[in-house]
Amino acid sequence: xxxxxxxxxxxxxxxxxxxxxxxxxxxxxxxxxxxxxxxxxxxxxxxxxxxxxxxxxxxxxxxxxxxxxxxxxxxxxxxxxxxxxxxxxxxxxxxxxxxxxxxxxxxxxxxxxxxxxxxxxx
Amino acid sequence: xxxxxxxxxxxxxxxxxxxxxxxxxxxxxxxxxxxxxxxxxxxxxxxxxxxxxxxxxxxxxxxxxxxxxxxxxxxxxxxxxxxxxxxxxxxxxxxxxxxxxxxxxxxxxxxxx
Numbered sequence: 001x002x003x004x005x006x007x008x009x010x011x012x013x014x015x016x017x018x019x020x021x022x023x024x025x026x027x028x029x030x031x032x033x034x035x036x037x038x039x040x041x042x043x044x045x046x047x048x049x050x051x052x053x054x055x056x057x058x059x060x061x062x063x064x065x066x067x068x069x070x071x072x073x074x075x076x077x078x079x080x081x082x083x084x085x086x087x088x089x090x091x092x093x094x095x096x097x098x099x100x101x102x103x104x105x106x107x108x109x110x111x112x113x114x115x116x117x118x119x120x121x122x
Numbered sequence: 123x124x125x126x127x128x129x130x131x132x133x134x135x136x137x138x139x140x141x142x143x144x145x146x147x148x149x150x151x152x153x154x155x156x157x158x159x160x161x162x163x164x165x166x167x168x169x170x171x172x173x174x175x176x177x178x179x180x181x182x183x184x185x186x187x188x189x190x191x192x193x194x195x196x197x198x199x200x201x202x203x204x205x206x207x208x209x210x211x212x213x214x215x216x217x218x219x220x221x222x223x224x225x226x227x228x229x230x231x232x233x234x235x
Contacts, residue, residue, distance in 0.1 A: 106219035
């Protein structure tokens with residue numbers, strides 16, 4: 001059974017750096033073609049893909065946010081960490097990590113964490 | 123970025139009736155290399171994360187009821203629910219995964235009439 005869970009601060013101040021951790025179980029991020037992605041959803045709005053890290057440590061970032069995002073993985077701990085710099089109130093959203101299964105291409109996600117709401121406010 | 127536009131923004135359908143949601147991409151999401159459309163559909167209920175329903179435009183995810191079906195190719199796609207059930211009330215999103223930034227449509231809210 002695949003599960004993912006996001007953890008991190010619920011409130012950050014403008015200009016601060018956000019660090020979110022995705023802890024997962026039921027799969028290994030060293031398995032061929034597997035990936036873990038991050039997406040977000042501002043309240044009442046649509047979804048936005050942020051970043052994706054693959055089993056071979058290849059990383060892809062949203063072009064519009066690339067300069068602010070960094071992904072790392074710790075395969076032994078079954079964790080993926082997303083950092084986003086220079087946070088702004090417009091970054092207020094629910095942040096999700098999600099599993100990209102093998103046999104697909106790109107950003108298709110069939111297991112999601114419950115999400116964590118991050119509010120950016122002074 | 124590829125822009126995904128869904129229609130309608132909301133709709134209400136009677137129980138047991140057919141619901142149809144459309145999705146149009148600003149450019150083709152068909153891969154001539156893989157001969158597939160890089161288009162997915164998700165369902166999101168209040169307070170829950172999205173749930174993958176359909177990928178490759180028409181392949182149903184494991185465990186998804188067969189009343190859900192996807193069709194279309196190139197730039198025009200459709201999600202159909204053949205006989206609406208009460209538990210299908212949700213917001214539905216299309217997503218292209220042909221190119222970064224894997225963009226989503228604005229969502230279609232489906233209610234019971």
